[in-house]
Amino acid sequence: MTKQKVLITGMAGRIGTVAHTRLADKYDFTSLDNVQVDNFPSHIADLADFEAMRSAFDGQETVVHLAAEPSADAPWEVILRNNIIGTYNVMKASRESGVKRVVFASTNHVVGNIPMKEEPYKSIYEDRLENQPMSVPMVTAERHRPDGYYAISKSFGEQIGSYYYDEYGISFIALRIGGVNEENSPWTMGPLGRSLYLSHQDAAHLIDCSIGAPPSVGFAIVYGISNNQLRFHDIETAGDLIGYHPQDNAGI
Numbered sequence: 001m002t003k004q005k006v007l008i009t010g011m012a013g014r015i016g017t018v019a020h021t022r023l024a025d026k027y028d029f030t031s032l033d034n035v036q037v038d039n040f041p042s043h044i045a046d047l048a049d050f051e052a053m054r055s056a057f058d059g060q061e062t063v064v065h066l067a068a069e070p071s072a073d074a075p076w077e078v079i080l081r082n083n084i085i086g087t088y089n090v091m092k093a094s095r096e097s098g099v100k101r102v103v104f105a106s107t108n109h110v111v112g113n114i115p116m117k118e119e120p121y122k123s124i125y126e127d128r129l130e131n132q133p134m135s136v137p138m139v140t141a142e143r144h145r146p147d148g149y150y151a152i153s154k155s156f157g158e159q160i161g162s163y164y165y166d167e168y169g170i171s172f173i174a175l176r177i178g179g180v181n182e183e184n185s186p187w188t189m190g191p192l193g194r195s196l197y198l199s200h201q202d203a204a205h206l207i208d209c210s211i212g213a214p215p216s217v218g219f220a221i222v223y224g225i226s227n228n229q230l231r232f233h234d235i236e237t238a239g240d241l242i243g244y245h246p247q248d249n250a251g252i
């Protein structure tokens with residue numbers, strides 16, 4: 001069987017490496033990044049330069065859009081170029097080249113001010129776990145409470161995806177990713193980190209589910225977090241919509 005052709009932007013990065021090392025047997029990956037990825041067809045271009053990045057999209061069925069400035073406190077000028085203009089260019093190039101689905105790396109920071117400002121979630125951030133109710137209402141994907149320009153750029157990504165789905169019929173699945181570190185270990189983080197932890201195994205599974213979800217999943221926003229004891233983001237919807245069933249748990 002021929003493998004689905006999938007372009008990964010940001011494939012040289014942390015999550016891109018998790019995806020291409022764990023899923024390469026299943027998909028025909030091409031990289032689009034500022035830097036070379038060995039052993040894969042590799043387009044080297046800046047996403048903010050439309051003419052330079054456009055040809056990478058030809059012949060691709062799905063785009064996994066990971067490339068971005070990933071720092072939550074990066075300055076506006078950096079966010080504007082990499083995350084806002086970059087994501088606009090990804091959507092425009094996808095439309096022009098007939099891509100069927102874009103999987104977008106959004107972030108928990110879209111609702112990042114919930115644990116900063118709202119009880120009972122604040123008790124996790126402030127490490128007052130003895131005050132934490134046994135079960136907190138899960139934060140759903142309808143909510144937005146961004147904690148900076150980075151988070152706002154990811155809200156923008158979700159909204160341009162909604163618009164391109166309605167206007168041009170491109171399927172769009174936004175993943176509000178928790179926390180993925182290179183060590184693949186939750187134990188160095190505080191309680192908020194353990195609530196947000198996404199293991200490499202679960203991250204690869206999440207991306208696999210998103211690429212492989214049936215066409216009936218037109219537009220969706222889901223949280224990408226392991227099955228953590230301290231989690232307060234809804235992952236059941238991801239299970240229902242795309243079959244995401246995380247195996248790992250960062251513990252308490």
Ligand SMILES: NC(=O)c1ccc[n+]([C@@H]2O[C@H](COP(=O)([O-])OP(=O)(O)OC[C@H]3O[C@@H](n4cnc5c(N)ncnc54)[C@H](O)[C@@H]3O)[C@@H](O)[C@H]2O)c1
Pocket residue numbers: 009010011012013014015016032033034035045046047048065066067068069070081082086105106107108176177178179180181
């Ligand atoms: N790692 C996490 O915990 C986490 C959490 C939530 C969301 N995310 C999101 O997931 C995505 C991947 O995160 P990561 O941790 O792998 O980041 P990373 O910094 O390790 O990788 C990003 C990659 O994108 C490339 N890139 C950045 N700007 C580019 C541009 N303008 N043109 C071309 N290439 C560009 C970089 O060269 C790099 O290879 C990002 O969109 C990030 O915002 C990550």
